[in-house]
Amino acid sequence: MHLFAKNSAKLTAYCRIIPEQDGVHIGRVLVTEEARGTGFAKKLMAQALTICQQQWQSENVYVQAQAYLQDFYQSLGFKPISEVYLEDGIPHLDMVKGE
Template identity: 40%
Template sequence: MRLSVKKTSELSVPELLEIMKARVKVFVVEQECPYQEIDDQDDNALHMILRVDGRLAAYTRIIKDSKPGYMSFGRVLVVKEFREQHLGREIVSATIEEIKQDFPGNNIKISGQSYLQKFYESFGFKPVSDVYLEDGIPHIDFELQVIE
């Protein structure tokens, strides 16, 4: 297992295509949710890539949140053949640590699918919104207080 962290500008064309294919497969095809998956946030994102045997297994994208003093991450995915191996927990833990290290002084705000509420709460995230629909899928906003 190998974790790498790269800015969009540091990704090779094959790496970028691999990430985009995985994101579209999971969020558009598997979840049957047609939406603009690749967006302007990708321009300045930090990409967390977890590989197993050289293959993309899990991924997240770190971005600045619109709320001052907050960072965010999203597009959390585990490729289908790597599910049930706790890689979601691995990639989210690594993402939180990366934010703490690279963006000190910021808390973390995310929008997560509501069925993952207990998963995100296990990392210390607290729900800060009611359930709402984003692209037809129930979501909740969560915050993690990193700074005291």
């Protein structure tokens, strides 16, 4: 499932939601540079988490977060479940909500 937000017909925020056996995975979360700091990411993630609960009643929701966004995801209830690692040269860590 793909979830996105537009502002003046321009894509502003996006994520995908993929149900798997261990829970639901939210990935490819992005907010355009000009929309950062405006609350789009928090609104997008709130909607994504609502969909996860309504569609799959999932106890566990996972994100593969860029390390610098750890505090943002923790503010939404996610907890780190891995050490920081590099993916495509960018520091990431795995996080879960509900475990």
